[in-house]
Amino acid sequence: MAVILVIEDEINVAAMIRVCVESEGHICHVAHNGNEGLDKFCKLQPDIIILDLMLPGINGLDICAHIRQFIKSKQKDPYIMMLTGKVEESDRIIGFSTGADDYMPKPFSPVELAVRLRVLLRRELRQQANSEGMIETRHLLIDQERRIVHFKYTNHTTEIVKLTTLEFNLLVVLAKRPGRVWSRSQLLDIVWGIDYEGDFRIVDSYIKRLRQKLYRTDATGEKLDKTQFICTAPGIGYSFTD
Incomplete structure (x- = not known):
């Protein structure tokens, strides 16, 4: 959007x-x-x-x-x-x-x-998608050049989040524009390519997997909500927040 x-x-x-x-x-x-x-x-x-x-x-x-x-x-x-x-x-x-x-x-x-x-x-x-660099949010450090995602705990320790290529690309698109709502068709265009002819619901499946991999308990013992990073805009698509 x-x-x-x-x-x-x-x-x-x-x-x-x-x-x-x-x-x-x-x-x-x-x-x-x-x-x-x-x-x-x-x-x-x-x-x-x-x-x-x-x-x-x-x-x-x-x-x-x-x-x-x-x-x-x-x-x-x-x-x-x-x-x-x-x-x-x-x-x-x-x-x-x-x-x-x-x-x-x-x-x-x-x-x-x-x-x-x-x-x-x-x-x-x-x-x-082609611009490279470091994306840093409150809990995440995304290294686009090395294609590594670090989860940052409040005690200053970090943990690598293991993502597939498509999961990483999807996270980068969302995290580059916090708060922006992306439609499923827009995410398909950039992550899967404009020639992709499969079911658009594949976006929902990858969002679910991404949420599961980002979900963890912080060093304070507080469990982060599974939608802490990726929010659903009903009837439209998804956005990133941290």
Whole structure:
């Protein structure tokens, strides 16, 4: 599940996009002018921005440039999909040069929009999967380079948690974005691959196994809940917390 910000001044178009985004299982926020859009970007830190080029006041190109400048101050770097009634090549080139990741001319179909959103989100998942380093939470130390997970007890001792390749990959995806809810289809895309054609319930089976392997009694004698690390979002998927 992604957070998507729509900056579009046409009420009917914005409403259509909201329906499309929410039908894909994502959270949608809407702004109807540039100033409101920039304000919501700073507050919401969205994964994707769907940005109209022709806006009253600050136009889409200027908003796109502002957002890319904000990234220098360690704001989140979202994907930007630019919408426009213009179809000239020069307009597309200008849009890409200011930092747009995708460009879709109006009018467009909800089906095409949904497909483009899935493509952008798959890029994000793959980039996250390929980035290496150490992930540290309250109880876990995940070494991505050596592919080792250490459980950290409160008495400062550690224990290696033995995981299979798929279990490790699944944990990394979840732990990199604490609190983010991942749908089963998103987890299948990144952990099993987009060509996987098996039962999506395999995700549930691996989550169960992962919970069992992470479950243990802390050094204080307190037993951690089996859902301490992986929470279920009913009807949606799973998230990581520690």
